[in-house]
Amino acid sequence: MEKIEHTTVRTNGINMHVASVGDGPDTVLFIHGFPELWYSWRHQMLSLAALGYRAVAPDLRGYGGTDAPPRVESYTAFHVVGDLVGMLDALGIERAFVVGHDWGAMIAWFLCLFRPDRVKALVNTSVSWYPGGTWFPCDPEKKPVESIRATYGDDYYVCRFQEPGEMEEDFAKADTAKLIQLFLTSRDPGPPCVPKDLGFSGMIKLFEQHQVDLPFWLTNDDINYYATQFGRTGFTGGLNYYRCLDLSSELSAPWDGVPIKVPVKFIVGDLDLTYHIPGVKEYIHGGGFKQAVPNLEEVVVMEGVAHFLQQEKPQEVTAHIHDFIKKFSSP
DSSP: OTTOEEEEEEETTEEEEEEEEOOOSSEEEEEOOTTOOGGGGHHHHHHHHHTTOEEEEEOOTTSTTSOOOSOGGGGSHHHHHHHHHHHHHHTTOSOEEEEEETHHHHHHHHHHHHOGGGEEEEEEESOOOBTTTBSSOOOTTSOHHHHHHHHHOTTBHHHHTOSTTHHHHHHHTSOHHHHHHHHHHOOOOSOOBOOTTTHHHHHHHHHHHTOOOOOTTOOHHHHHHHHHHHHHHOSHHHHHHHHTHHHHHHHTGGGTTOOOOSOEEEEEETTOGGGGSTTHHHHHHSSHHHHHSTTEEEEEEETTOOSOHHHHSHHHHHHHHHHHHGGGSOO
């Protein structure tokens, strides 16, 4: 880990913390999700640097060492893609391989949609691409959050995240380290619903009653790193991505029907909650995904693997990334 360098770049009106390692001719840009940080890619960064790549992983806006603008509306996909393009410019990177996970996967899809000229190829994980800028089937007559609410009800986590301040108050009642542990170690592929009268803070208490040892792939040091960062920044920045879901979808309407044109490999765990959203498996394997992403070259379903696959199976995920991007790498 001491090989990883840290710097701050100015981009799109904010200061962005960037972790990097390696000095190869090709850059791999890693984009994290919620509730994560650049740190989620630590294993892949070191391994790919050893294979001759330059690995770059920022904290996205609202996270870690990167600025967190106060307005909810400052967290659309357009803002975050703008941050990343400006970051690439600041680092002198013309084109990069891109790897995303969770919200980072959504941002990666948007990056490929808006600026395919900056992307050599994409390895995306967990979250597939639906036209309209979502990771789930949507009623075209409804906004994304309304579609989710119609499917799962008000207790579904995305719906619970919508009201500014409400979830922050709930999170504040819980021990941050326990909250991070709950998120990272969950292996239930069912819909994450949190009754309002229980909240995540109440779920922590239930979690502690049945607490088991950390899985082999997660250490107390890992948990403490996340907890220290989120204890300092809070969770508002990350929650604002969910609060901009409808706005990002609305603003991206001019790109409706435009396919993702870069070469793509997609990886998902068979225990990932995103893979079990109604209709998603049929979409991924039945031709719909390929229609929206015509250069989708490979789909990998990892058996017995849950949502945070890059941390749970770091070597396997790194191998999948490398096997794909080496086809497009500089000689």
